[in-house]
Amino acid sequence: MPAEFSDLSRLDRVKYYTANLFLRALIGGFKLIPYPQRIRAMGWLVARVMAPLAGFDRRVRDNLILTCPDLAESEVRHLCRAVPNNAGRSLIELYSGQSFIDHATAAEIGGPGLAALQEAREAGRPVILMTGHFGNYDAARAKLISMGFEMGALYRRMANPYFNEHYLRTISTIGTPLFEQGRRGMIEMVRHLKQGGIIAIVGDLHVQEGVDLDFFGQPAITSIVPAELALKQDAALIPVYAIRKPDGLNFQIVMHEPIAHSDPVTMTQEINDGLEDLIRDHMDQWFWIHRRWKSA
Template identity: 70%
Template structure:
């Protein structure tokens, strides 16, 4: 994921530049549509492009691995609904104020809210952990509006041209933003040392992570969020934004604070909480990711 396009070959630069222009043009076209139609329109388009983009195959492979008995009718529904949610999420991030306004109005509940408020009252740092579910930035926008200023860790896009404006876009929701890597980690640690709040999306395949159970299969998972919480005496709280039936609004769910202990066991609890939520809303998790990509021994590590 190069930060500098000059490190790429001419062919790679040309390909990335062309795809970025196409995507920016598409986003610009949709931005001209009123918000209430813009979001479902992008969802519809991405769901229709799913087979050509390889999304349908990825969804089917993931479901076959972890839920082999799922009825074919439900698999077909998810092959349409999951890309639809992903398309909505992309367009929401590029919609600015209308999206943020809806996210701020979202009701919020769950025991994690009281835990967050208690930690802040005590002057403790907080690690909020979320996943690619619903629209993960809706929860960040909501909590920032409630006065909980936070930094967020993000993963650089492979396309350096797209990454440039993508980072600007998500920074409009709130700053600071920390890019995954050595420099970003140092900045994030400094923020935690100052007893700040950080938000981490923790459900991607993470090199250097541990094989931890997720939907009954080993999934390489970073235990860094738990380790940070332990090292800096921070509250570790899972938070998710659940898309509502109208497809435009959200409900913010803050699960129980994860008690300090062994970082692997803490992370397993995070996985279990996310899995339970996904099972309630199967179409809202990004089954398009290679979550169970092989890496290291393929047995769950519960130590």
Template identity: 55%
Template sequence: MTKDTPAFRLDHWMQDRLLRALIWLLLRLPYQWRVPLCGWLMARMIAPLAGYRDRVRANLDRILPDLPAPEVERLSRAVPDNVGRTIIEIYSGAEFVGHATRFAPTGPGLAALDKAHMQRRPVILVTGHFGNYDASRAALIARGYRIGALYKPMKNRFFNAHYIRAISRIGTPLFPRGREGLADMVRHLRAGGMLGLLIDQHMNHGAPLTFFGHEAMTALSAADLALKYDAIVVPTYAIRRANGLDFDIVVEAPIPHGTPEEMTQALNDSLEAVVRKHPDQWFWIHNRWKPGRA
């Protein structure tokens, strides 16, 4: 074992084996059954045991304290349901891509993406853990764009290995956060590629910006990359349709260049507006509003 190889953890290995078995069983079912079933299993069985429903309630109580109790209870089930659907969709490969690309993307940012693609100008595509964030990547790749994705490796290295294989089937290249993926990511941008990343997780060393009116430590990386490589920054979202299987892919207008803080706050505001319209589709299970680290 090298110095950089994580130590073997029996609990991680067991968790991975259970998840592999569940995913294998679900993939034996027709797509239109497996997706809602995985959502139901996550909402009704896994989320209560993992404390996800309590996390949803706690975040809603803090951020939206005037929300009626029945709506809080609904969201405590609907949010994990969307998470479960998202997980099995990602593992469904071509079937998921087929649903993500059934309807053409819309929105005021499409013309800017087409122009940047033709001019080989770098683009930073920004979204959040909303709907199924990989649906927008699949839909825009199908449009002919060269899109790479920045991802955060999971702590469970056993699960991480096959998760990377799953998201690779949606599209490549993929770049791990940190030094390992930095050089390849920069080469991709300099060659006029598009880079997709998520902006809505707590970052200890991020900037103390606001999200839903509360301080939320937010990474400035999207804006920093855009300013350094003269890239346009475009928010994009995959909004799950009422049937629970298809998506509306929305591409918003580019964020004007300014200071990294101004640009990133605009991205936070964009995501907040979408979440307010579809609160059941955002991952309220995240610890988004933790205090920062000095």
């Protein structure tokens, strides 16, 4: 959990403030570039300059060695560049405002989960949309909101308190309400669900209080709270993902079959399995930079 601002030392405050100035200046400079060139340029910068300096290449390689040991070395080298490229594109897309929203709302959307979402809305039934750090998950949120599916979203506060304020304002432009991960955010989110609302949750991060489930053949600690909420609130649990198209600028939104209600572990494992299948078809679009397999 990120530290409270009041708990930071003077040195930490200086470091965070300086980093915030650098990041905002970088983003502001890129926003002066026309949208298509902006997205490609940020992808290149993160992949070729920032990722090697930050050690992301090693993180990607270690995760691939752990989970895909038979992957050819040439493919590993390719993913060490392609994965941070997608991350860089996603970052600057988020800060591109209406230009990004226009690309997201123009995306094709389909899959059995779309009809299930429409049925739930007509019945006044709450919905939990599960997604992951794949493609650009905010594209799916923007697309569905443009179709009239008003939704809340659970977000994780950034460690840098200065940049977090800017980040929160930015993601709010796509849609609100937003619920911060934590006790208060959970209370607000449950209240939203009880009113028949829709919420979106990114569920593919290591969560200390989670359960060891399988992901790419390795134990990955995963939160089962979304499934528990779905059972308790009788909410439809629907995985949704935004696949980046080969042009690198546009998306296809896919909504998987709703997860059948059973028990939280079984339901969450099914979400993991569906995401893994999707990643195997688009290895470069998942955030292999995360420390997803800490327990391994």
